[in-house]
Amino acid sequence: MGNTKSGIYRIGIVVLVALAALTGIEYIVAVTFNSAAVLFLIALAKAALVLQYFMHVYRLWSEEEH
């Protein structure tokens, strides 16, 4: 999807959908077998998505253009 504007928008939507899906799964886990460990792992996965795609944590250690 690359570096074009629409490409990044599309990545944003994909990440949003993934986050929404994970939130839904969280809710289902909570009302069915309520495992704190699983809930914590899902939260970690969501956090990783946000860190990578929204917060661009990689910019800290990459010399980049702007």
Added chain:
Amino acid sequence: MNKNMRHFAIVAVLVLIGAVIMNKLLISVLPLPTPSSAQAESVDSLFRLHMALISLFFSLIVVFVVYAIVIFRARKGDESDGEYIHGNTTLEIVWTVIPLAIVIYLGFLGTKALGEVTQAQPNEKVIQVTGFQWDWRFEYPEEGITSTTLVLPKGQPIRLEMQSEDVIHSFFIPEFRVKQDLVPGHVTTLRITPTRTGGFVLRCAELCGLSHAYMLADVQVLEPAEYDAWVAEQTSQTELPPAELGAKIAETQGCQGCHSLDGSPSAGPTWKGLFGREETLADGSTVVVDEDYLRESILDPHAKIVEGFQPIMPTDYGEKLSDEEITAIIEFIKTLE
């Protein structure tokens, strides 16, 4: 290199001499009170080992430093540099690994001694300890005794179950070595087996407000036969006259933590000559101390505050004390002319 070897040999001898002197010195400036419980033995032997190690390492560093100061000091006007030595990896590893081994061994010994100190004993006697600002109360559930003195039979393993009514306190008798906090909302335990008869003082070791320094209680360790006699004496007391009962309640409730009996100033008004006195209240009005006023001041202490005092008295005596007990306290106050 040869010269260094000679230096090291001299230093090694000096370190050993220094360690022995230091250990003697430390033991004389750090005089532990006479150990008086079974737990104290475990603690003290570990204490002595620590003292020996402190002496050895103190001597090691200090002798090296002082020796270097004497031998390697620059002569007047000498602006030259010292030897160009960057470091020595073998040495670094040695002085990392040896202390590591020592501390792990110390941790192991500490764990073992901790096991001994907290070890549950067969036929433990349970005593309930309550701490409050700024006094102590001891209850003996088996015998049904409530006391302000902690009386213990010698040689008997004791389990203290401790609670606090207000803030954090800490149970500490130096001769017994062990210590444990009393935490509101928790029941904490401490095990003691007294091994020496005599009188001791229990001191609160956790800052608990104004009179923390004076939060003390007497501790008596008795021979088992004497202890039985004490129990018999305590349990035979029946039907005290109201004023004497009131005195006893006032003592176990710790009233004298804030209200003196001899007229000396404290956190609350003194009880000496209180009954019938005219008090000026914080709002400027006056009131004559009678039975109703005293009863109100116990049940709802913040209703009328005497001038010059803070509204700090707990408000839960209505729940803790029965009507008869409050009457008894009032009778007791009446006797304090």
Added chain:
Amino acid sequence: MSLFSLPAVKGLIAQILGTIAGMALTTVIRALMGLPAWKAEPAWVVGALLGGVAFLFAVGAFDDWLQWMVGKETPLRHGPPPDRPAWTRYFSVDYNHKVIGIQYTVWGLFLLMAGGTFALAFRTELLRSGMQFLGLELFNNFIGLHGIVMIGGILLGVGGMANYLVPLMLGAEDMAFPRLNALGFWFNVPGALLILSSLLVGGWDAGWTGYPPLSARGPIGYQLFFLGVYFIGLSSIVGAVNLLVTILHMRPKGMSLFRMPIFVWGVFATSLIQLTATQLIGLSFLMVLVERTLGMGFFDPGLAGPGKALLEGGGDPILFQHLFWFYSHPAVYIFILPGLAVIGELLPVFARKPLFGYKWVALSSLAIALVGFLVWAHHMFVSGMNPGLRVPFMFATLLVAVPTGVKFFSWVGTIWGGKLHFPTPMLFVLGAISVFLIGGLTGPILGTVPTNMPLHDSYFVVGHFHATMFGGFVFPFFAALYFWYPKVTGRMYNETLGKIHFWLMTPAFWAQTLGQMTVGVMGMRRRIADYDPALGNGMIQAGHVVITIAGFAIAFGVLLMIYNFIRSAEVGKVAGSNPWRSRSPEWQIPSPVPEHSFAAPVTVVGEPYDYGLAGSTYVRMAAAGDD
């Protein structure tokens, strides 16, 4: 020039007005909500908070950012304020790290002396058993004030050394964020004033640790204490961000991490702790603050019991201790790591020999910082916490001895075979080693649970702690003050007075710390206004006399130092750029350091401590003439 145009004075006035405004605001809001309009506690909380913020706005700490908010750019100001005398820059928001370093140091020295005065007051009270002149309430207030004011002073002292020295030692132009740097200092002024003014509203009597439930019920002074600590904590955090970015990003060409002066390593390790752990003391005090103000029962067990318990109680005082010590134990490493780094920095200069095992010394600082995060519960061995935590925390605590040992052995290795010189800074370094040694060696006995039981909350702990603080911070800090004094002022201090200071303070401190340990073992508890003269077979009285006299001797020594510094700034002999023949970058430029420290970019071409290696250089300035 009118006194009222001085920014610091404007700030003070604004703090008072802000406090009044906050109180009025609270009263109006309460009246609008239909509550009784005046309630002292919330009014003071809001007032104190607004007052502190008002100080920062009025002093001008936010000026540039306010401009940025409306889209304007502001060039970095340099030099003294244009239309005022040069000295006024020390009472203004100034962006030069050297000015900020001096602001930190002087304000820190002031707080250290204030904290020391509290100590002398209650030390005099303890000269004899029985109550003499302080009274129980004031005594309890003073021990807490002594603790927290000293901690504030130490943090400022650390900040002073770090801010002044780190950019110079790295060969950097300034700190990474000069404006943030200024803000970081100015947080401390309203913060310290809040703490000191708590005495006016009843004080607080739970000691600097402020354990609830005691701290959840006392006078309003607690709230000012909490807020004051919060401000000083903010200063720690922004200062740490600044130093870490500076160290990681502002190094000149050739300055690899393992070529930095060892002091910078100490600051780096310290900043890592300050950045993270400080949040926890802020949080724990904030929780008590809202427990008092809004009735949020974090620490109040209340009516705990089965069923509806957690809606009506269930708070736990032990949680506070976990949160509190998560900062407050590593905090002592915040204090000592820069101090120990000063020892490592000065020894090679005065031994004319490389620092022994540079990498090991550097990494031992990091190791202490990291292990320091895993040992907090050794303050809680008898607190009633989960007993299963005792053994793991005992092992972790004992581990701290290993990297600390590496430092001691490396120091000995550094002076062994050197050409030792003994001016005042070197004397203080050697004094620091001896004092920190006894402080460090009495650590394991407290870290081992069974021996901790009799010693916990006794004066033995007081002795141990003061030895680590004096050996790890005070002695090295004084060494640093004497050492860099010629760099800062351009003149030498008076050597004789410096030596008198040392020979007065060192034996006095030894007597004090051993005296404290002695009475502690006899059964003297901490934080008590009165003690039983019968303890230690009646010897305890003599112990307290020794401690008190020693305390006054130390105070006199410190006054001598202050006099020396003030006087020598006028009459001291001109020092020249490098009186100690040091290799570090800051000594290769003129004294006092010019406004823009380095006239030309710095390049690092060698190792920092190659004393004794002929022809080696550490740093090179491009304009110095060599190719």
Added chain:
Amino acid sequence: MSSVAVSIHESYREKLRNNRLGLWLFFVSEAFMFGGLLAARFYLWREDGVVVRPALDQQLGLIVTSVLLLSSYFMNRAETAIAHDDRENFLSGLLITAFLGLVFLAGVVIFEWGGHIKPWDGVFGAVLFGMTGMHALHVLSGVIFILIIWWNGRKGHFSADRHWGVEACAIYWHYVDLVWIFFYPALYLIGRVVH
């Protein structure tokens, strides 16, 4: 001339590098504070050693969580837009983000805080208000930050080359979202419900 321009550009890049690291270090610092609140939650919300939680409105929890996630998407969109000099999407993205942030705040302040648990209700009230209050404070500051950026953006500030202010605002906003990712299950999902 050109060499001066290059050096200014260089210094902007250096500053950007510093600013980024500084902001992330600030996040690390704040993480310890939020972590302390989480630790308090798991320490205090237990009964007989079992993790519990109060009965909260699950619908409300899902709604505010979704709103915050959605706002993060629009924030990302705004940042991407300015990186490509698309001023229109940049400004609209910011406004939508700020609006969603306010919706989140309203959900917390009006509906959650208006519920049956109050701050003085034992550890349930204390922890609930402590966590949501501290988070709401960050959301509020984030909204103000966004509005300041929007105001300046409208006046023509920021470009594809120079928009550190926008980037800082964006990652701050995402950080607030990140915190909620952990707070949401801790408050609403984990543990046995007590009454």
